[in-house]
Amino acid sequence: MEHRPMIALVGNPNAGKSALFNALTGAHQKVGNYPGVTVERKLGRLALPDGRAADLIDLPGTYSLDAKSPDEQVTRNVVFGHQEGERRPDLIVIVVDAANLDNHLRFTLELIALGSPCIVALNMVDLATRDGLELDADQLSQDLGAPVIPTVAVRRRGLDDLKAAMVQGIPQHAAPLPVHSEHAAPDADELRRKAREIARRAIVAETPTRRITSQIDRVVLNPVAGPLILLALLFVIFQAVFAWSEAPIAMIEETFAALQTGVEAVLPEGFLRDLIVQGVINGVGSVVVFLPQILILFFFILMLEATGYMTRAAFLMDGLMARVGLSGRAFIPLLSSFACAIPGIMATRTISDPKDRLTTILIAPLMTCSARLPVYTLIIAAFIPSTSVWGGIGLQGLVLFALYVAGIFGAVVVAMLLRIGVIKGPGGSFLMELPKYQMPLLRDVIIGLWQRAWIFLRRAGTIIFVTTIILWLLLSFPKPPAGSDQSLVEYSAAGRIASVLEPVLRPIGFNHEIALALIPAMAAREVAVSALATANAIEESEDEDETARTLGERLQGRWSLPTALAFLAWFVFAPQCLSTIAVARRETNGWRWPLFMTAYLFALAWLGAGATYWTAVAFGL
Amino acid sequence: MRLTSLEPNHPAYVESIDWNAMSEMDSRRLRELGLHEGASIELLHRAGFTGRGAYACRIGRMIVAMRAAHAGAISVRTGAE
Structure with a gap:
């Protein structure tokens, strides 16, 4: 088989590496994880001008080859050819921010010193020009001893030159092994001095222009206007998550309903049909329905990240977060957790302090994720009167808001307790580069959204698929003998488990059917609604809203108001869905913390x- | 003068850094973010209504956010380098 060259993109964070990767590979990329570590592996296919295809790998952005964080370890291991499951790159493309040469050249020099074939992509030259910088790429190339290609990844400029340089740069035979081992790394201070000197020589002209970035920052980071702008943005995001998702959610519901009708028409009545219709389609459908909300939230998160605003939000929030023993960086994962704790927990990878990161992971599930909404909506609609209080504020909306606040308040208290208890120790620090503002590129945002959607759907197709089948089986078997006065659900395995749980739940006002609904809610919280529906033996109508209404009316008659309120309070904190626990296990490398969390x-x-x-009860409600 | 007492938007130079006042990890990260003796530095913003939040400062051509503990470890000098 012909050897396909392996090219690695390496560079500092904020060098525009991912934009360059997207521009070079388009949609031809695979996102996964390196085995055993929580570092994202992005591999793409690239067509070289000489007709060959090459594998392009986007390595995590790092500042050096010192292997301190998992990201840096992977970058280091790949460059040295030690990474499990990864070939050693034939060529390294070092991506540097043209406007930030003296800093980025230090890492460049470190990489070049390894002796592997390298080329340098002098990226974001347009922004450097905007900043009043004029650079001499030839001089830089001469000083570095490697080809230097000016590029603007987001405008697709310089890509052909870069590809041509790749063809030139890929050695005919296997690349020589890197010359330095970890013990013989060049002295860091020496490298820094050299980097500054090379940068100084490469800069032809430097006019101190008032940059766009500092003008925006003056407004956005203003002590008074800044937090208000952030609050307004959050308000718009949450409005959009609910308002924009209505139509697509209705479409997904209709699709799954049509699918159920279609299967019912084709398959004969019996075990298989029930399994597919009630178990698979119903179960997976009840989760896929959240895709629109998750995508809308991620659209905003990706936009805020791509523009450079997200780091400003972290900066503004740091003071507040520090008070509960967290860092401003925890703001982004916690914001994501309002859609779903899984991407939120995964986003904690950017927090370098292990204690800060662990605390953030442990409180992420307290942010009200979208899976709790169906439960909240059902109970609120059934038990909270649709009246106005305090001059026009809807009581139902107020209760919903209170449940969100309860989650945040719980998270604050838990974080403080964790930091004086099990995760004791001095708080981490907050050191962060605030990158230049940039116009986000629609293509990059779409690729990011597509990757999120795929991860989510894959989860729905695997974990949730399996758990809903198990749940359905537990709820359906064993069947009660003919003439039994027990209902199918109560006689089933799930019903019996519920009876075991009941004594524990009885003191807090929960009845047998709630105990029953709480078991499947471990798979996905929203399943509690459909479990209640099954337990109530209500015929599934085609429209889910219709089901919710009739179910709500039934519950009104069977539950007291204190029971309903207690049920809502329960869902502020628990249960954690199995996927969240699984992701926490993966991110903390063990069972200790996920078990503690649960x-x-x-x-x-x-x-x-x-x-x-x-x-x-005391107030006589 | 400490960076924390520098007037915002008044360019200065880093005179010395008390690397012992921070963890090894943080000192390495700050070096990587371009902090060194002689670097040009400017205080840009302070976060928070109460003015007790993080600092944003320009180091060289980069804007870096840090907490008071780190900003207080940086001694600066106004005027020519």
């Missing part, structure tokens, strides 16, 4: 629901 959240849920119930 235990403390269940304890909080029990106490929260109990306190709500007892208070409500």
Whole structure:
């Protein structure tokens, strides 16, 4: 088989590496994880001008080859050819920010010193020009001893030159092994001095222009206007997540309903049909329905990241976060957790301090994720009167808002307790580059959205697919003998498990059917709604809203108001869906913390629901 | 003068850095973010209503956010290099 060259993109964070990767590979990319570590592996295919195809790998942005963080370890291992499951690159493309030469050249020099074939992509030259910098690429190339190609990844400029340089740069035979081992790395201070000197020589002219970035920052980072702008942005995002998602959610619901009708028409009545219709389509459909909300939230998150605003938000929030023992960087993962804790927990990878990161992971599930919404909506609609209080504020909306606030408040308290208890120790620091503002490129945002959607759908197609089948089986078997006065659900395995749980849940006002609904809610919270529906033996109507309404009416008659309120309080804290626990296990490399997380959240849920119930009963509600 | 007492938007130079006042990891990161003796530095913003949040400063051509603990470890000098 012909040897396909392997090219690695290496560079500092904020050098525009990912934009260059997207521009070079387009949609031809695969995103995965390196085995055993939580570092994203991005591989793409690239067509070289000489007709060959090459593998292009986008390595995590790092400042040096010192292997301190998992990201840096992977970059280092790949460059040295030690990374499990990865070929050693034949060519390294070092991506540097043209406007930030003296800093980025230090890492460049470190990489060049390895002796592997290298070319330098002098990226974002347009922004450097905007900043009043004029650079001499030839001089830079001469000083570095490597080809230097000016590029503007987001405008696709310089890509042909870069590809031509790749053809030139790929050695005919296997690339020589890097000459330095970790013990013989060049002295860091020496490299820094050299980098500054080379940068000084490469800069032809430097006019101190008032940059766009500092003008925007003057408004956005203003002590008064800044937080207000951030609040307004968050408000718009949450409005959009709910308002824009209505139509696509309705479409997804209709599609799954049509699918159920279609299968019912084709398959004969029996086990298989029930399994597919009630188990698979219903179960997977109830999760896929959240895709629009997740995509809308991620659209905003990706836009805020691509423009450079996200780091400003972290900067503004740091003071507040520091008070509960967190860093401003935790703001982004926690914001993501409002859509779903899974991407939120994955986003904690950018937090370098291990204690900060662990605390953030442990409180991420307290942010009200979109899977809780169906539960909240059902109970609020059934038990909270649709009246106005305090001059026109809807009571139902107010209760929903209060549930969100309860989650945030819980997270604050838990974070503080964790930092004086199990995750003791001095708080981490907050050091962060605030990159230049940039117009985001639609293509990059779409690629990012597509990757998120795929990860989510794959989860729905695997974990949730399997758990819903298991759940359906537990709810359907064993079948009660003919003439039994017990319902199918109560007689089933799930019904019996619920009876075991009941004594624990009885003191906080929960009845048998709630105990039953809580079991499947472990798979995905929103399944509690469909479990209640099954337990109530209501015929599934085609429209889910219709089901919710009739179910709501049924619950009104069977539950007391304190029970309903306690049920809501329970869902502020628990249960954690299995996928969240699985992701926490992967991100913390073990079972210790996910088990701790699950235990403390269940304890909080029990106490929260109990306190709500007892208070409500005491007030005679 | 400490960076924390520098007037915002008044360019200065880094005179010395107390690397012992921070963890090894942080000192390495700050070096990577371009902090060195003689670097040009300018205080740009302070976050928070109460003015007790993080600092944003320009180091060379980069804007870097840091907490008071780190900003206080940087001694600066106004005037020519």
